[in-house]
Amino acid sequence: MSQHLEEEVPLSTTAERKIIVDQAGAAPSKEWVIVTRGVKREYDMGGEIVRALRGVDIAVRRNEYVAIMGPSGSGKSTLMNIIGCLDTPNEGEYWLNGQLVSTMKDDELARVRNKEIGFVFQTFNLLPRATALANVELPLVYAGISSNERRERAMEALEAVQLGERVHHRPNELSGGQRQRVAIARALVNRPSILLADEPTGNLDSKTSEEIMRVFEGLAETGQTVIMVTHEPDIAAHARRVVVLRDGTIESDERREVFTEKLGLTL
């Protein structure tokens, strides 16, 4: 089984990643979805400079399932915001799907987010007044898709997360697991390059968390690139590759097996 997956979704090796990361200024080839080179991000917190990221190099190949781990204050949220194009680095390059995102302006970033990134948040962040269907349609609205096609694609996405029966329910009529599945449907409806999940199980009980993790696994198996930010090692252990941040730099970036062995986790 494990062997079979390795063939279908090849993990990048450390050596491959080093080659890509070292070619500063060069556009990476299409198979590399995410490449950051020496990304730094500093905040001015009332006169005090906080160095949230101090030079981060990450390369993610298409179809990888990567967890970004780290204690609070490690800079993982900042890194997630940059990878999600919600924020830009002060220094360094960020290439997303062959586009240099790190120098883009607000509205360009909005378009990239719409097209390339599917967000899944800890608190789901569904619009409370809108039905599940309307929530899932929203990215398509911003993409300028016609209403018929929108409806069709949103229905498909909801059916894919087994919510075909509940499309006209509002978020407050859905359970936590269902809400998160609506959020996943919304994240995937625009067929993004990456699914970016920020503590996706943080507000769910362990049973529902497992259920959501299975959804992610299924997506990874079908070839969806998934980046998951979490501070829980057992959730991170669901990914194939785990990047650990500490004090704004990468502490380790290794296969799941190495990571779990080090922590003594059993899968």
Added chain:
Amino acid sequence: MRLWDRILMSLEGVMIALDSLRANKVRAALTISGVAVGVFVVVAMGATVHGVRTSFQSDMDEFGTQTFQIRRRNPGFNSCDPTVDDCPERRYPGVSLAEWKAVRELPEVENAMAWLFGQSTITYRDRQVKNVGYDAQSTEWIQTDQADVFPGRTFTEAEHDAAAQVTLVNQKLATELFGDSDPIGKAIDFDGRQFTVIGVYHTKAGFLKSLDGRGPDTPRAVIPMMTAYRRMGVWRRSMMVMVRPKVEVSRDAAMDAVTATLRGMRGLRPAQPNSFFLVGQDKMMETFDSLFGAIFMVGLGLSAVGLLVGGVGVVAIMMISVTERTREIGVRKALGATRATILWQFLVEAATLTSIGAILGLLIGAGLAWVVRANTPVPASVPVSAVVMSLVAAALTGVVFGMLPATRASRLDPVEALRHE
């Protein structure tokens, strides 16, 4: 984004605005009441002015579009101040009897009615009606006023020229003086002069006639012009002549003929201006419009204040809305909403708020117009232009005042917004 999607998204904005209205009733009510008051004032005033104008127009039409007046003074705002020395009109002579008769004989003229006004206390035996206005008119009045006389008859040319002391009374005056008994042949007293009632006249009730006491609800009488001229001590210089040109003659041609005649009779040299005024229906309408235009401008000013108050309310409620929905804005941005999209969404919301206010104001204004129409002679009605104008003005107020909060929403940093609790 396609236009259709913009429209659909606007509808979504309208729904959100309605939702937040329901959620914050008091706040929303305060916001929209300013706009509602502003629109109400404009609509109510517009309806009244429109009604008065319609009525005035129909009164004018009754005279005929061809008819014009010869007057010593220019009516309304066009007149100069007679207390000021350099006002030339104060030195103009009145229209004389000879001039009236000359105009009447012109080949271009169908008829010319001389017209003086007066007021008397009228007594019949023990009954007295104080301050009855009367029209002293030449025999043409029966055509000009389109009056019906029954019972009785109007006065003849001979009676007019002889300044006979005969009078026609309207139904109201007849009832007040004689009750149910037959008025014809009764002797009544105009400030000590004895007149014989020869007829009862009925005129149509135009609004303006009602305003200046010539409607059917006010006691009034008609006497021969000559009688007033010779015997009643009225101010002769105030005599007016209503000229109706022949059907085949244009009004301008008739006016030219009258001008030539009067200038000739007054011996005016070519360099001198006319010492009289010819006033057609269009001039009367102009006078009316300048008067009511001024009133309407005051109304516009008042409503602008209302819209301003509403606008400030919009700023307040939208600022709160933006703060409350910071996280939603963050989510929308994360999903790909550009600044322009967010801006548009909040502008639509603001415009919806003010438009609801406008619709409310329109309804109240239309209600008031209906009450006015039902209870007064003013046929008040809300003109379509007022409806369109107030809706546009209200929506514009929403957009202008919504700009500040909407801009703030559109500029929110998505990271900060998503972190907002």
